[in-house]
Amino acid sequence: MALENYCKENNIVVPEDNIYSDIITGKTTKRVNYQIMKSKLQKDDVLILLDLDRLGRTWDIIKSEWEELTNMGVYIIIVNCPLINVMPDSKGEISVDKRLIQQMMFTLLC
Numbered sequence: 001m002a003l004e005n006y007c008k009e010n011n012i013v014v015p016e017d018n019i020y021s022d023i024i025t026g027k028t029t030k031r032v033n034y035q036i037m038k039s040k041l042q043k044d045d046v047l048i049l050l051d052l053d054r055l056g057r058t059w060d061i062i063k064s065e066w067e068e069l070t071n072m073g074v075y076i077i078i079v080n081c082p083l084i085n086v087m088p089d090s091k092g093e094i095s096v097d098k099r100l101i102q103q104m105m106f107t108l109l110c
Contacts, residue, residue, distance in 0.1 A: 003048060006077075006079045041072060042072070044073055044075070046077060047076045050078075051081070052106075059110045083101065083102075084105045086101075
């Protein structure tokens with residue numbers, strides 16, 4: 001419901017077949033639906049997660065998943081942590097100061 005509310009508040013339409021959910025713990029990235037979702041992500045896609053811990057439960061796993069996804073060109077939105085949500089401006093760029101704030105907050109939260 002929180003993700004649904006976030007999307008409504010931000011005028012984001014997510015097709016139902018682009019919504020993935022796993023019942024298994026986030027301790028592993030070997031979750032079936034998580035892996036299916038990752039395999040479909042492409043450059044400039046936006047991944048919306050409720051919490052950062054949906055990427056994993058340890059610093060190493062979260063950092064690894066974050067780096068893999070962002071290196072693919074995927075933008076990550078964490079609903080419950082807006083300070084690390086950085087999207088490109090109208091020119092497709094992200095300022096250095098926004099990247100710095102994102103990195104600092106990401107490190108603190110992990």
